Amino acid sequence: HKPVDVAEYLFTRLHQIGIRSVHGLPGDFNLVALDYVPKAGLKWVGSVNELNAAYAADGYARVKGISALVTTFGVGELSAINGVAGAFSEHVPIVHIVGCPSTISQRNGMLLHHTLGTGDFNVYADMNAPISCEVARLNKPSEIADQIDHTLRECWIRSRPVYIMLPTDMVQKKLEGQRLDTPIDLSEPKNEEEREDYVVDVVLKYLHAAKNPIILVDACAVRHRVLEEVHDLVEKTQLPVFVTPMGKSAINETHATYGGVYAGNGSQPEVAARVEAADLVLSIGSLKSDFNTAGFSYRTSQLNTIDFHSTHCVVRYSEYPGVHMKGVLRKIVDRVDVSKLPRTSSPPVVNKVSENLDDSQTITQAWFWPRFGEFLKENDIVVTETGTANFGIWETKFPAGVTGLNQTLWGSIGWSVGATQGAALAAVDMGTDRRTVLLVGDGSFQLACQEVSTIVRHNLHVTIFLIYNEGFTIERWIHGMDAEYNDITRWKYTEIPSAFGASPENVKTYVVKTKDCLEKLLTNEEFNKAKGLQFVELWMPKEDAPRALKITAEISAKTNAKTE
Amino acid sequence: HKPVDVAEYLFTRLHQIGIRSVHGLPGDFNLVALDYVPKAGLKWVGSVNELNAAYAADGYARVKGISALVTTFGVGELSAINGVAGAFSEHVPIVHIVGCPSTISQRNGMLLHHTLGTGDFNVYADMNAPISCEVARLNKPSEIADQIDHTLRECWIRSRPVYIMLPTDMVQKKLEGQRLDTPIDLSEPKNEEEREDYVVDVVLKYLHAAKNPIILVDACAVRHRVLEEVHDLVEKTQLPVFVTPMGKSAINETHATYGGVYAGNGSQPEVAARVEAADLVLSIGSLKSDFNTAGFSYRTSQLNTIDFHSTHCVVRYSEYPGVHMKGVLRKIVDRVDVSKLPRTSSPPVVNKVSENLDDSQTITQAWFWPRFGEFLKENDIVVTETGTANFGIWETKFPAGVTGLNQTLWGSIGWSVGATQGAALAAVDMGTDRRTVLLVGDGSFQLACQEVSTIVRHNLHVTIFLIYNEGFTIERWIHGMDAEYNDITRWKYTEIPSAFGASPENVKTYVVKTKDCLEKLLTNEEFNKAKGLQFVELWMPKEDAPRALKITAEISAKTNAKTE
């Protein structure tokens, strides 16, 4: 019998499931709980605001597997809610812990600060419910250990945020600590065997019969942790494999059968041709949102498609609810008869630098992204923001081991700045020495700029390319090319790191206006080492946009304008 | 017959009810609507992020009466939601307009960016419902004009945010423009006459019998627009009048019968003594939250209290639901027999500068706030942030005409920075030339710092005193005096305005570490003119706090810690 306090139990569980740093801000309803963070071996990040903290927790979870966010009742949690909603939308597991008034104050309906003045203490939990896969109100000591264990398991398994409401008077209630000796079961629930075998047989039947099958890997393959199965499948079958924009970096892009990024009309022509000629698409973890498909412009047929999901599988039009892709993929790897598979080829993928070179010194979107690909090294973490960056990166070929992060479905600008901090910190927490490189528009950067301060606070190795193109270029391409609302205030961006506390030893800043200047920087040895914070103001033309963005923007504008 | 587009109708209505500037950010679901902003004679603010935009809209509404906020579906509106919740909590009318996907896309359940991927397009409206006094989904052209007029009226009358969901395909639907010739009726609903007279008689009976009556003015007197009635009442009766922290600046503090700030144990002793000796408290628009009452430490009795509210009145324990204070107060002014009122006196209110002077050069909280009061001029706008500032300001006597803004109930840090921008802009929009002075803690400032950029963009006359005390002092006093989580990163605050685009002509920065230095600054002629942005890093001791904060923090900590 070893009693532990609720907060100690909770934070110890966080540590056990792999979390090492906790994002968030203090508030008087969580202060006592925060005393337990270091006790559980966790680092307190000390975020600058709750929205950034949520973005950072999102980035942390994408690299480390799961993350935690602590906020205070009302003001803190609602500041974070857009970031948590993004994690819900994009299947990222964040444990959101909200310190709230004591159950006594709640019962008495006290008119406390951070309330709406209505006496309703559940209203924020209710607002959080639609963006959380589980809501736990820790109100009864006898239930708390079960609630915590169950909630953390749900977070992991369903790969989405959970919401935990921790009243001040529960923080130091005693729980049975012996439970902590048994780790939370995070194993994927097994599929019903007969059903799973049935699906595998059907898939193999089609696969063995196909003349021209390909594999297409999308976001949910990453988020629902089937990359090992996917890699084994690619390795064993040597089938051509493509990724979607949200699936980018799921596949080693130097692999012989890697064929590029497929996004319908937004694809490179040879990629579109190859994918659309397939007589079987093994579509893994697909998430066919507008921007991920260049405006729903796929030209593949469901009759030629097998969909693998975390909650079900679909073979052509036959649905198999409740069958998780993980078990199915593993058995396909084990049972596929490679002698029955055709030997086909993939389009070669290279960074098309010279093809996109013109004879001006202007840094064009067309030239930059392939050139940037040549700068990247193995195991870099590359974060791109909604805007020209998220579409430009489609033209960047990654070295092996690169992790690419984007938020293409949710698309909340500012996300990337927080996510970069979280991702870089996760790399440190994993004991790895990776460069984290952010590509962010000037507009987006402004929303979340103070996250640079957290990068500085933890002395993270982050390189920021701020795309200086005088405003909201992506929006200009959708509507209002010259509209005032697409303009932003001209900041002196390179002064930002210093203002946020960076000392000259910890930060290097650059302004890059020409191709030559960029060449010099990208080949500079010091710059390549990327120690500390490096901040590059990168000039690109105001009205220039990547090919795929122009296509997608036009379709978006049409969808918006369509009337009956 | 003159058809107008929905967006033109909406923005014209905003102009008619007094809005001149619109806060917010573009997003592809609101771009076309934004084209109508200048057409309706409105200025687009071009905010830096949605939370700041909401804070700024809050500040704007507190000065101008009402404000507008435009965001985009999901990502934008949820970023703003904490700011809007604050306006709900504090009775501030903001018209929140959210550009959302077309009704066609919604019906088809398209997997669009900014969705949760669940096909539910009403989920954000549902999340907004608890913090909005009206939700309008503009989905049917035939209903839209009525919806808009009704929603704007509710916003004004109930003095709380409303939420308007504007699908892209509705923006240019035609409405009957002739409606615009008739302004929206914003008049307060009249009380039922017999009932109102009854309440007035009861009040007058007690008032005429009282030996020692006083008036206490709180937040809702300001927000529900009865200050004219209150001023007339004070003028006619010459009764001692006090304000609560949230009611501060509702009363001309140079008025002969003004007696100071009452907040129970947090009051100056002579104020507490005077208020608690009253045999009748005319309590107008009270909002007795923890921080507004120094931890529920009033020592007045309901048996001696008459409460005037926007939805009801209470005389001792007799309740009069549905009776709005406005009509009642007016009739009291008209019908009170001043010959029956006692002539009593109020404690004199002065800025106690010399009393709080010590012989060190350290700028103490005790000395600063009265000294700051001597710096203020008539008609200044003074914004204080949650933290030491919100409690310190209790010790500041305002000149006549000063508007004090604080967010004592909601207490979301960062609010003040946005609110300052909005308030200063409102002053400009009203054609007045007022100084706007912000007092904000270093911790709070970090959350919303980029709002300085908007202040610069519009060249607003704002003076910022950043209280540099190395972190979250208010939290230290509640719990964790030396805890790491109460520390923040040391920024170079005075570099911030330049980084955010201010040119040397538009900004002056100062670092003030001593009393002498502060004296010099506060008496400097240029500084007093306060043109453009002035930014003062003001050093105060890390562990120093205003008297009232220490009291309130202790009670808060106890309330949090209480267990059963």
Ligand SMILES: Cc1ncc(C[n+]2csc(CCOP(=O)(O)OP(=O)(O)O)c2C)c(N)n1
């Ligand atoms: C929180 C939030 N607010 C508004 C938007 C709408 N939005 C999408 S992209 C964008 C502009 C991004 O501009 P920038 O970062 O400069 O990118 P670029 O110029 O490279 O396209 C805006 C305003 C959004 N997606 N998220």
Ligand SMILES: Cc1ncc(C[n+]2csc(CCOP(=O)(O)OP(=O)(O)O)c2C)c(N)n1
């Ligand atoms: C959005 C939000 N996050 C967190 C809090 C909790 N909180 C209240 S006051 C405060 C510290 C304020 O510190 P500072 O602005 O430096 O004020 P001071 O040091 O003068 O007390 C914090 C973190 C809050 N009220 N709102």
Ligand SMILES: [Mg+2]
């Ligand atoms: Mg840009």
Ligand SMILES: [Mg+2]
């Ligand atoms: Mg401080």
